[in-house]
Amino acid sequence: MIAAYIEKYGHEEKLKIGDFPMPTVGPQDVLVKIKSASVNPIDFKVRDGKVRFIRQEKFPLILGHDCSGEVIQIGSQVKKFKIGDRVFSRPRTERIGTFAEFIAIDESDVALMPANIGFHEAASIPLVGLTSWQAMYGVAHLKPGQKVLIQAGSGGIGTFAIQLAKHIGAEVWTTTSTKNVDFVKSLGADHVIDYKKQNFTEVVQDLDMIFDTLGGDSLEKDFSVIKPGGFIVSLSGSPDHRTGQELQLGFIKTLILGVVGLKANLKAKAAQAHYRFIFMKSNGEQLMQISNLIMQGKIKPTVDRVFSLKDCQEAIEYSESGRARGKIVIQVSE
Numbered sequence: 505m506i507a508a509y510i511e512k513y514g515h516e517e518k519l520k521i522g523d524f525p526m527p528t529v530g531p532q533d534v535l536v537k538i539k540s541a542s543v544n545p546i547d548f549k550v551r552d553g554k555v556r557f558i559r560q561e562k563f564p565l566i567l568g569h570d571c572s573g574e575v576i577q578i579g580s581q582v583k584k585f586k587i588g589d590r591v592f593s594r595p596r597t598e599r600i601g602t603f604a605e606f607i608a609i610d611e612s613d614v615a616l617m618p619a620n621i622g623f624h625e626a627a628s629i630p631l632v633g634l635t636s637w638q639a640m641y642g643v644a645h646l647k648p649g650q651k652v653l654i655q656a657g658s659g660g661i662g663t664f665a666i667q668l669a670k671h672i673g674a675e676v677w678t679t680t681s682t683k684n685v686d687f688v689k690s691l692g693a694d695h696v697i698d699y700k701k702q703n704f705t706e707v708v709q710d711l712d713m714i715f716d717t718l719g720g721d722s723l724e725k726d727f728s729v730i731k732p733g734g735f736i737v738s739l740s741g742s743p744d745h746r747t748g749q750e751l752q753l754g755f756i757k758t759l760i761l762g763v764v765g766l767k768a769n770l771k772a773k774a775a776q777a778h779y780r781f782i783f784m785k786s787n788g789e790q791l792m793q794i795s796n797l798i799m800q801g802k803i804k805p806t807v808d809r810v811f812s813l814k815d816c817q818e819a820i821e822y823s824e825s826g827r828a829r830g831k832i833v834i835q836v837s838e
């Protein structure tokens with residue numbers, strides 16, 4: 505099968521297109537003929553070796569963390585899927601590789617894709633949908649009427665998270681640049697803060713949840729506007745000891761992460777709030793609930809640009825520009 509891969513870590517490493525053996529299908533796996541995959545910043549972070557501390561990759565490594573496609577073979581113990589099903593998935597971390605014609609995925613990481621959307625749109629959902637779901641329901645327990653700030657509302661995460669928070673019934677603030685103000689309003693944001701003109705700390709306070717997609721200075725400022733008891737759920741800040749425990753990284757690495765995350769946890773304590781760094785996980789059941797929301801028209805996928813598999817490198821570079829408006833999709837097959 506044809507796939508896009510890297511041979512080693514490195515910012516200069518370019519994706520190559522090459523021939524790989526067909527995946528082995530285990531008893532609990534479905535073999536998916538991939539139609540579309542989406543690009544996520546984790547793809548270039550893995551390439552750069554930035555997540556090496558917590559993830560060990562083998563080379564050559566096929567990149568790509570989510571996809572849509574058709575089931576063409578099932579393992580002997582598969583119960584939920586049959587040949588011909590149209591599915592989408594964020595395969596578990598040890599088994600990524602969706603920039604490829606085929607992938608074998610554990611059935612518990614797969615869901616039927618919404619029938620009212622196409623393969624490109626479906627591929628744009630799993631990673632950002634599950635991340636937002638796990639942050640809002642699993643960590644912050646966001647409730648109707650609560651106030652949430654979603655940083656970078658026009659990005660892959662933001663475009664999904666705004667819609668999910670509105671579905672939950674929260675009051676939504678989001679940050680974006682001038683050119684995207686109307687766009688994020690169209691997704692349902694109640695209050696838009698144009699970061700080119702305003703500092704969010706001067707506009708909003710007493711937030712129940714902040715969804716931090718930016719880290720750095722932005723995360724530093726979050727602590728001044730979170731309400732006592734509120735949750736800052738970070739995707740881009742510092743992991744901490746909890747990350748080490750959850751990922752079972754062992755004593756030494758967990759200790760190191762404890763030190764790395766200390767500053768954020770102390771700031772949260774001073775604000776009487778909670779700081780949680782999350783690494784999203786694959787989860788077919790949650791993805792099925794997301795699929796149902798899309799079927800009901802509650803959430804609409806937002807695809808910015810579609811690239812062909814041979815132009816995968818260009819797609820990654822566009823993601824790295826940090827200017828994508830919604831999701832970047834790779835068309836793998838017709």
Ligand SMILES: NC(=O)c1ccc[n+]([C@@H]2O[C@H](COP(=O)([O-])OP(=O)(O)OC[C@H]3O[C@@H](n4cnc5c(N)ncnc54)[C@H](OP(=O)(O)O)[C@@H]3O)[C@@H](O)[C@H]2O)c1
Nearest residue numbers: 545656658659660661679681717739782783784826827828
């Ligand atoms: N830990 C996890 O499990 C996990 C899961 C998913 C994602 N992440 C991380 O979360 C981050 C966001 O992911 P993503 O897919 O949403 O990225 P993305 O799609 O590449 O984000 C691009 C968007 O960010 C906006 N943006 C850039 N700088 C901004 C600023 N200072 N203020 C407000 N908006 C800004 C841009 O809007 P403008 O052009 O208007 O500036 C653009 O629309 C990445 O670092 C990713 O690796 C982590």
